[in-house]
Amino acid sequence: MSYDLVIIAAHPDDAEVQMGGTIAKLTAAGQRALIVDLCDGEPADYAPLGTRRVQALNAARILGADRIFLDRQDRFIVDDIPTRLAVAGLIRQHRPHMVFGTTGACIHPDHMAVTPLVTAAVFYARLKNWDRVPGGEILANTEPWEIQRLFFPHCKMEPAWGDFAFAVDVSDTYALKKKALVEYSSIFTVQTGDQLLELYEAEDAHMGRLFGIAYAEVFKSHSPLLVSDPTVFLSGMHG
Amino acid sequence: MSYDLVIIAAHPDDAEVQMGGTIAKLTAAGQRALIVDLCDGEPADYAPLGTRRVQALNAARILGADRIFLDRQDRFIVDDIPTRLAVAGLIRQHRPHMVFGTTGACIHPDHMAVTPLVTAAVFYARLKNWDRVPGGEILANTEPWEIQRLFFPHCKMEPAWGDFAFAVDVSDTYALKKKALVEYSSIFTVQTGDQLLELYEAEDAHMGRLFGIAYAEVFKSHSPLLVSDPTVFLSGMHG
Amino acid sequence: MSYDLVIIAAHPDDAEVQMGGTIAKLTAAGQRALIVDLCDGEPADYAPLGTRRVQALNAARILGADRIFLDRQDRFIVDDIPTRLAVAGLIRQHRPHMVFGTTGACIHPDHMAVTPLVTAAVFYARLKNWDRVPGGEILANTEPWEIQRLFFPHCKMEPAWGDFAFAVDVSDTYALKKKALVEYSSIFTVQTGDQLLELYEAEDAHMGRLFGIAYAEVFKSHSPLLVSDPTVFLSGMHG
Amino acid sequence: MSYDLVIIAAHPDDAEVQMGGTIAKLTAAGQRALIVDLCDGEPADYAPLGTRRVQALNAARILGADRIFLDRQDRFIVDDIPTRLAVAGLIRQHRPHMVFGTTGACIHPDHMAVTPLVTAAVFYARLKNWDRVPGGEILANTEPWEIQRLFFPHCKMEPAWGDFAFAVDVSDTYALKKKALVEYSSIFTVQTGDQLLELYEAEDAHMGRLFGIAYAEVFKSHSPLLVSDPTVFLSGMHG
Amino acid sequence: MSYDLVIIAAHPDDAEVQMGGTIAKLTAAGQRALIVDLCDGEPADYAPLGTRRVQALNAARILGADRIFLDRQDRFIVDDIPTRLAVAGLIRQHRPHMVFGTTGACIHPDHMAVTPLVTAAVFYARLKNWDRVPGGEILANTEPWEIQRLFFPHCKMEPAWGDFAFAVDVSDTYALKKKALVEYSSIFTVQTGDQLLELYEAEDAHMGRLFGIAYAEVFKSHSPLLVSDPTVFLSGMHG
Amino acid sequence: MSYDLVIIAAHPDDAEVQMGGTIAKLTAAGQRALIVDLCDGEPADYAPLGTRRVQALNAARILGADRIFLDRQDRFIVDDIPTRLAVAGLIRQHRPHMVFGTTGACIHPDHMAVTPLVTAAVFYARLKNWDRVPGGEILANTEPWEIQRLFFPHCKMEPAWGDFAFAVDVSDTYALKKKALVEYSSIFTVQTGDQLLELYEAEDAHMGRLFGIAYAEVFKSHSPLLVSDPTVFLSGMHG
Numbered sequence A, B, C, D, E, F: 001m002s003y004d005l006v007i008i009a010a011h012p013d014d015a016e017v018q019m020g021g022t023i024a025k026l027t028a029a030g031q032r033a034l035i036v037d038l039c040d041g042e043p044a045d046y047a048p049l050g051t052r053r054v055q056a057l058n059a060a061r062i063l064g065a066d067r068i069f070l071d072r073q074d075r076f077i078v079d080d081i082p083t084r085l086a087v088a089g090l091i092r093q094h095r096p097h098m099v100f101g102t103t104g105a106c107i108h109p110d111h112m113a114v115t116p117l118v119t120a121a122v123f124y125a126r127l128k129n130w131d132r133v134p135g136g137e138i139l140a141n142t143e144p145w146e147i148q149r150l151f152f153p154h155c156k157m158e159p160a161w162g163d164f165a166f167a168v169d170v171s172d173t174y175a176l177k178k179k180a181l182v183e184y185s186s187i188f189t190v191q192t193g194d195q196l197l198e199l200y201e202a203e204d205a206h207m208g209r210l211f212g213i214a215y216a217e218v219f220k221s222h223s224p225l226l227v228s229d230p231t232v233f234l235s236g237m238h239g
Helices: A014-028 A051-063 A081-094 A109-125 A174-182 A195-209 B014-028 B051-063 B081-094 B109-125 B174-182 B195-209 C014-028 C051-063 C081-094 C109-125 C174-182 C195-209 D014-028 D051-063 D081-094 D109-125 D174-182 D195-209 E014-028 E051-063 E081-094 E109-125 E174-182 E195-209 F014-028 F051-063 F081-094 F109-125 F174-182 F195-209
Strands: A005-009 A033-039 A066-072 A098-101 A149-153 A166-169 A216-220 B005-009 B033-039 B066-072 B098-101 B149-153 B166-169 B216-221 C005-009 C033-039 C066-072 C098-101 C149-153 C166-169 C216-221 D005-009 D033-039 D066-072 D098-101 D149-153 D166-169 D216-220 E005-009 E033-039 E066-072 E098-101 E149-153 E166-169 E216-221 F005-009 F033-039 F066-072 F098-101 F149-153 F166-169 F216-220
Touching: A005 A014, A005 A081, A005 A109, A014 A033, A014 A051, A014 A149, A014 A166, A014 A174, A014 A216, A033 A051, A033 A081, A033 A109, A051 A066, A051 A174, A066 A081, A081 A109, A098 A109, A109 A149, A109 D109, A109 E109, A174 A195, A195 A216, A195 C195, B005 B014, B005 B081, B005 B109, B014 B033, B014 B051, B014 B149, B014 B166, B014 B174, B014 B216, B033 B051, B033 B081, B033 B109, B051 B066, B051 B174, B066 B081, B081 B109, B098 B109, B109 B149, B109 C109, B109 F109, B166 B195, B174 B195, B195 B216, B195 E195, C005 C014, C005 C081, C005 C109, C014 C033, C014 C051, C014 C149, C014 C166, C014 C174, C014 C216, C033 C051, C033 C081, C033 C109, C051 C066, C051 C174, C066 C081, C081 C109, C098 C109, C109 C149, C109 F109, C174 C195, C195 C216, D005 D014, D005 D081, D005 D109, D014 D033, D014 D051, D014 D149, D014 D166, D014 D174, D014 D216, D033 D051, D033 D081, D033 D109, D051 D066, D051 D174, D066 D081, D081 D109, D098 D109, D109 D149, D109 E109, D166 D195, D174 D195, D195 D216, D195 F195, E005 E014, E005 E081, E005 E109, E014 E033, E014 E051, E014 E149, E014 E166, E014 E174, E014 E216, E033 E051, E033 E081, E033 E109, E051 E066, E051 E174, E066 E081, E081 E109, E098 E109, E109 E149, E166 E195, E174 E195, E195 E216, F005 F014, F005 F081, F005 F109, F014 F033, F014 F051, F014 F149, F014 F166, F014 F174, F014 F216, F033 F051, F033 F081, F033 F109, F051 F066, F051 F174, F066 F081, F081 F109, F098 F109, F109 F149, F166 F195, F174 F195, F195 F216
Parallel strands: A005 A033, A005 A098, A033 A066, A098 A149, B005 B033, B005 B098, B033 B066, B098 B149, C005 C033, C005 C098, C033 C066, C098 C149, D005 D033, D005 D098, D033 D066, D098 D149, E005 E033, E005 E098, E033 E066, E098 E149, F005 F033, F005 F098, F033 F066, F098 F149
Antiparallel strands: A149 A216, A166 A216, B149 B216, B166 B216, C149 C216, C166 C216, D149 D216, D166 D216, E149 E216, E166 E216, F149 F216, F166 F216
């Protein structure tokens, strides 16, 4: 099966926290989305083994996305060649137009590994002749695939971004994002206030209010942005 | 009459050099464009008085835009309150959605003045009660107008930009841009090679090739970009 | 009379919006604060002449600060020598240890003028021999005064800062800040939601949540920070 | 035993060179400090095996700090999971409020490894359930510990910093820093002038003179700074 | 044999693309140059095994340089200690004054590995006592060597640089650069237009035109530049 | 008379403090240098009227340069059109290859004015047809002159630069720089230690030690640097 967008994240809940509103918006518009968590997020702090995986599948369903888990070990995710090949294989299999990967300038070492890992995987995905690369034969049974754009949502564990490539208006789908996050009741203390959840919503609200809208999610890009014409940009509060 | 976009530039030919392809693309799509030159570019180096004004009107016609000239003195353009008010008045009169102004980090003092000048004019344009501002009464007879976006094309007299907000694919309209520049035969030695013209095309070609297209023009923005969803961004060469 | 801190702002309400929590915190600790508005903020959008001045005095009282107004014209504030001298005179008269000035990278031309203006005024304030400077004699009747630190709060009309010198925990005094802002009922639609007020609180909340606290105000500094030892820095959420 | 601050450095003498004055100042104020060298600095250029370890212990004593050595190989220090776990274990054991780690933008590959290594170790230190992480069980026998702040002193082998988070006035303890450095007589040619020692003192003197004091050491921080109020900042030369 | 400059690149053709004009210029002036490709670039897209190696040797000959290949695997080049030691060994053997290494901020993971790899190798090359470093004994049979400068040419697969340390005027030797690139006929579709080749020339032309010359190649440096006096800098178009 | 280099500074002693070693080095190599102070530095803090002018002439003589004074008022130097024209006239008259101007990011408003002022003057100097520019006729009686390079030395009143275009080794001529500064005995307390003088020497020493030399002065450039080949760069301490 093919997907229009593939989101590569370290742990269950990262994709939701970083860009849940954007995922919901794109799937509502008919795009097919696949979330790839590099691990299953175990051990979770407050739940029996396996709980988080169920939560993650529920959360993805709320956002209209499919979800799979790679078998890396939470806390020990690194940018190594086998993981690059595994992610590149998924990209060749699902042939997305857009790929999203967690940004690296972060306090969580698992998150830090995702940016170079996804960048390399996107590059590997489009190369030919893997049958002639010792150690890379796993990619020989899929066709090369060149994605169109690679973007990086803000990891809310790192300091705020003053400078980013673009924001997406997620006001319409923010209720879905919050509903997806509520699924992770073993991580976030949803009912009574949770420091992380409050930070997440505070950021999305602040970014939104900068444009006079309710909520926005922000993204960086390693390559510059190209548009057909500048009328694609929505109005800001102050020009 | 109203315009969809207003381009504020210091001199005749600045708008063409910096964003002629984008203007032609937008007017071809039905947008109405007005170029405002803050002066008439006199004294020109190699032409009798008045020649440049005729050239500029021809060039605008090629790009599908209207053009007017303010009466500031070439070489002595500064960000002062009368010029802010004059530009704000034009914005209130023509009610554009987008405004473009030359970027300021430049070797030409006239160009350097345009960024703060246009920023202030855009702000003045949306304020009320000018009848109660001594010295600002000239704006009292127009209605407040709030633009949607303010962008700044690259001034090709300054060093190249490594970082910019977005590029516009102008491959389709680049022939028109070159045709418009040819109008300025008293400034550019078009037939036999001209250092400046060569620099201009080299920049637009380089920016384009970064995306695997023929030509691109690049823009900055003081406020962050907001999009409805990230599918508005065109493909890059390398994701 | 002397003050421990002097805040220089373009308009009534700027000081409150940008650093009302910090002012209230410092005055609660016994510091004497003076807010200097460079103009009286007229014409205000929705109130008769003079209303805003009364509101501003009330707001200052809530924050525990005194307030005076210079007679510059709202919308036309520029960094000129007479205004530098006027502000320098106030600094020499009131001999503060800290001075705060609105940061300049902003869409409002009045705000943009404050940074160079205050920087110059702080410099003028400590110079000798003004009796021998034609045009600067107005400073000859006050003694030179050298402040200790000059800081710049974030102007909430400009894009968010990713990088700033330091944040101040204003959770304890945030209710006072909001109460001071409520005074400006002719500017902000307080009861039913106001785009600007919501932006302001969203920013202060976001900055706070980055540290696991309720609200923070953020500041830049042109000169680097010096501390006696690093234990003065409070805990962050993530080290 | 617990420590208030733990300094993680690649080699003996790094902690002294980078922040010896700050260590001496904090220990003089009663803080307990532990220096952790990731290796013993062998082979040293000009001394028999074991000499440098003795020197390092003497130097730490002069600064009022304790010191231990991990058994990594000088020149081959990398950010790998076993070393992250080892450092995290020390943090959990000693429960410091502040941790310091060498900054990474450096010409020495050992130094470059320290920033991501310490960042990861600080993060690992506060996580629960290590008994359920295959390969991470070594942390299961210590309690989670969350530090308050993580700072990075300037590595004097890299270019000067124009921008840093804060400087510490170390004028009072600079004689102790120099005395500690003199211990390393096999590395630095102390009596007759040594290129590195001269660079180190030149940097500390220059940073100090920027504030009108004798010596300062400078630090970066990945997370923004939070203060209770801005009066904690000392006076600069120029506001 | 000794060389004046050693260029470390990931693949055959990288050195030519990034700095072929500079190599040709230096060899024409009598400098001896060695290109070190970390792998042989296999599998190449459109040529039988071994073709690329022959092409690369031809291309080096055109530029007046010698060339050797290390046996790393294309696509899997990483910054590991054995490769650092191998490159350091070459530096100690050939004793160059200048070393060049591909810059790391790139989409190609092989390229990204070169910057830290070469930086570490240059550092290893000047250290003593490798016989006492377990795992580093391979360097014990060469003498320490300290290079004078390490520079990084622009990798044309990454976005354009707005800021770089210096440009080299390669107008005179650009024909040789193009001739060298033509050797790689299995990679670039030279006769009929090739997207990559067009990007490469577009960049070199754009950089050149910024100075009013035909072609320039641009370089970064991790350490600041030192000159005897500023008359070494050539004229720009605009001062 | 023509000069090879013209240094534009706000006050007597600025040129010496910022780049005295470079001036002495260039004049020793036979270059003719003219220092242009925009004012005479009066009122000086500790000397009768006229003293500073004599000191400045002596200091210039020590550096091997000529010196003239414009009649702007110390403390009130601004970037206005008459001063641009005056400086442009000097450039046309003296036809230098290099121009130097104080950098603007400074706490002293006079210094802040110099960067845009000199940038504009250099641009004006090469334009034709000033007889047809009302208000600019003063330039009509000199021929256009295009300089080769414009550089900006570090103003030691602003924070240290981490990033600069290049440093000049001034170890050989530093004694002359100090001798020139001693001339200003009414400003600097030379014999017994002066805070500013100590800062100046601390900066030059620190910049030098970064390269393993005694003293260096550092410069920025608005346009990128172009060299014939990279062998013009001297050795650094660490490559």
